[in-house]
Amino acid sequence: MDYRVIKEGGLFYLTDLNGDVAGNDEKGHGLYTNDTRFLSRMELYIDGEKPSLLSSDADKSYFAAMRLMKVEKDAGAIEIVRERYIYDGTLYEKVSLTNYFPDAVRFDFAVHFDADFQDMFIVRKYRTGDVGHISGRELNEQKLSIRYEGKDNIQRETLIRWDEKETAADLNGEIHFTVALEPKQTKQICFFITPILQDQRKTSARTFEDGLQLLEASYEEWYKAATSVTTDSGIFNGLYRRGVQDLRMLMTDVGYGDIPVAGLPWFAVPFGRDSLITSLFMLPLNPDSVKGTLRTLAAYQGTANDAWRDEQPGKIMHEIRFGELANTNQSPFSPYYGSVDSTPLFLVLIVEYVRWTGDLALVEELMPNVIRALEWIDAADQAGNGFLTYHQEAEKGFPNQGWKDSANSIVHETGAYAATPIALSEVQGYVYQARKGLAPIMERLGKQELADKLQREAEAGKAHFERAFWMEDERYYAIALDKEQRQVRSVTSNPGHLLLAELPDTARADDLVKRLTAPDMFNGYGIRTMSTESSGYYPMSYHNGSVWPHDNAMILLGLSRMGYNREAAEVMTGLLATSTYFEYQRLPELFCGHDSALGSPVPYPTTCSPQAWAAGTSIVFLQVILGLVPDALTKTITLDPFLPDTLNEFKAEHIGVGEGRLSVKLTRTIDSDRPTVEIIENTTGYQLIMGMGA
Structure with missing residues (x-):
């Protein structure tokens, strides 16, 4: 990757490989929380020059280190080591300056700071809007404050502190230190940057070392509470450890318990689909870790009909943002509900959580949300064809609202884009899985009438689906039905998710699995999103021929549940090999669909890294290898x-x-x-x- 990013809680820091945030860069570097950039510049200089990079490391996810130097040819160098982490709402950075000249040196060490408080959507050039202004700057000894008055009437402040008294600083954010070092002597200067909302000051008096010790202790607690896996394969061990570590970093609490955010740098917020699928993957790691996801999404469940946000009563959100544009209704993401699959996936996660834990008390707590979600599914047949469909209402929303949400992802074999309302194949599978799984839970809770209704609907929905989506000539399922209830006949990975729901009968499951692992779908590293034989196939596309690890993980769970261990082993082996080609053995969000005959996977040019459901893929490997299916209701483990x-x-x-x-x-x-x-x-x-x- 050409950047370094660390995160803890709701705060993340994105820089270049040197560790700098340049004030005029176009890459969006900075310190962010609540979708606002609280630090838009932090650049280091030695005698007015930027040092050059020696190494840059972020293997620990939560901790980054950069080694730089300011060198004079054949004379010596000043080495600069930057170490940083985030803890308890503050960015900690320690700069160690070492003299590698043969004589004593004296030099000016300077750090230039600034804060623009831009909404993340503006930083990404995704939106424009009417925003606030810098309202003041204040400089005290070892402290610089920059304040902002937002159009949402929220006061924001960036507080920058340092632990060295002998400085020269100004209100523009230039801080100079005169450093004198003997040969091989080292001087350390620590900086502490804290974003503040509405004067909610929480400035820590911890030292750099104390904060790091507390942060690392929290990771050790995470590891101790999680399932431990050891194998005779260093590759497998590395990938599993990477997934466990990255998932810990991506957890955030917005008031209802920890929930995995979608990914860094641009999607460090709770999502519906992404957080639910990641949590589904995390059940074998630690079932208790998914309760925050369910409670958070229940808290933001739709309550009204609001076309601006694609909201309807009972609907589970797609994505929530907390920045100035969302707060002033200049963006619909407050939250935005344009996701057709979040609501059935919410119910699927409840079902699977109960199978792992037997925790019916949480179901009773969320029962009003469950009922409203079921009612939304019943009412969301916009095409009148008996299926759960989607149609964009929000002007600034998404035209496609399944997990393949790019505008060109639902394409007919003629190359024409399907018209909405659209019924996606995998979404009908989620609905079937939710109804079938909820029926025995409702029965256990004494809601027999509802249990019987859900069971009838599941059985009827399965039969209706088989008639409408099966393509006899392809021996495969269509990706979708369009507005006219015509099959969208592209061969894609979407129907692979039906295996997790155990929807197909044995004969059709055999055909489905055979095609998923055939050369036109399986490229040697993973299952493509679209067959090479489909008209829309393009290996460098986002959704029409690329490979997504999480998509493969959903299919892997289904392969395991329906007994296709040989095929699961083939897919898993490909993904394990893929991990070795990426930095820190971190599975990417996606990669291109070129065949493995090229010799290595082809990276997709823009991806989130780390990314939650890609990180969770290694946890799926644990469940699939064991063929593990718990059922707390029957007190059995298969x-x-x-x-x-x-x-x-x-x-x-x-x-x-x-x-x-x-x-x-x-x-x-x-x-x-x-x-x-x-x-x-x-x-x-x-x-x-x-x-x-x-």
């Missing part, structure tokens, strides 16, 4: 394990199921395709059911 060719040993410890823990070890055997299974720990009290692979 295991149908296998080992991909790249693994000989696999051990997962302290998997949370119900009120207990499960630990399992798999070992490859020479004379069998099935691994040996050792149950190291089972404090769940549930019955273990061993599948065909065990």
Whole structure:
């Protein structure tokens, strides 16, 4: 990547590889919270010159370090090491200056700061708008304050502090330090930058070392509460550790418990679809970690008919923003509801959460939200065809409202774009999965009439779907039905999500899986979003031929649940190989769909990194390898394990199921395709059911 980004809570910091935020850059670098840039410049100078880069590292996700130098040829150098992290609402940065000249040196070390308080949409040139103004600057000893009065009547302030007393500073944000160093002597100067909203001052008196110790302790707590996985493959271990670490960084609490934001740098906010799918992936890691997602999305559930925001009563939001444009209704993202799949996925996550935990109390807490979501699904048949459809109402909203939300993603085999209202195949699968899964939960809660209704609707919906979406000549499902209820006959990855819902019968599932893993769909690294034989295919497209790890992860869960272990192993092996080509072994949001014969995956030019549901993909590998399906309602745990060719040993410890823990070890055997299974720990009290692979 050509940038460095760190995040903690609701605050993230994006810089160039040197660690600088240049005041005139076009890349949107800066310190952000609540969709506002609170620091638009932080540049380091030695005697008026920028030092050159030696190395730049952000392997720890939450901590970044840059090594720079100011050199005089054949004489020596000043080395500058920048170390930074975020904790408790403050950016901490320590600058270490070391003299590598043979003699004592004296030089001017300067840092230039500024804050423009621009809304993120304006920074990204995604919107323009009527905004506020800088209302004041104040300079005191070791402290600079820049204040802003927003059009939303919110006062914002950036407070910049430093721990060195001998300085010369001005209101324009130039801070100069005269540094004198003996040979090999080091001087350290620490900076503390705190965004403040509405005078809610929370300036910490912690030292750099104390704050870092507290931050790292919080990560250790996260690791201890999570499922531990060790294998004989360094690649697998690295990818799993990366996913666990990045998911911790991407958690944010906006008032209702932690929820994974979509990705950095531009989507560090709660989403509907993205946060729900990521949370679905996180269940084997720590089931308790998804409660905040459900409560947050329930809190923002739609209550009114508002075409400006594509809102309807009962609908789960797509995305929420907290910046000046959203607050003044110049942008519909306050929140925006243009997502057809967030609402059924909200119900799917509740179903799967209960299967892992048996926590019916949370269902009772969210029962009004569940009922309203079901009512919205029943009412959202805009085409009158018996399916959940979408149609853009908001002028500044999204024309396509499934996970492939680009304007050209739903395309007929003729190349024409499908007209809305559109019914997406995978969305009908989510609806079926939600109704089928909620029925026994409602029965357990004494709501027999609702349980019976959901079961009838699930069965009728499945039969209706099979008749409308199946393409007999392709032996595959259409991606969608258009406004005229015609099949959109492109072959895409979307129907692969139906496997997780266990919607297709065995014969059609066999055909579906065969096509998903055929050369026109599987490029050796992953399953493409669109077949190379479809008219809309383009390997460098966002949604029409690229490969998305999360899309593959949804399909992997379905392959596992329906017993296609051989195909799951093939897809997983491809994604594991992919991870080795990207920085820090971090699976990207997406990559291009070119065939693996090229020798390496082709990066997509603009992606989020880290990205939540890509990070969660490695957690899916854990569940798929074990073939793990818990059911707290029946107090059973099904295991149908296998080992991909790249693994000989696999051990997962302290998997949370119900009120207990499960630990399992798999070992490859020479004379069998099935691994040996050792149950190291089972404090769940549930019955273990061993599948065909065990």
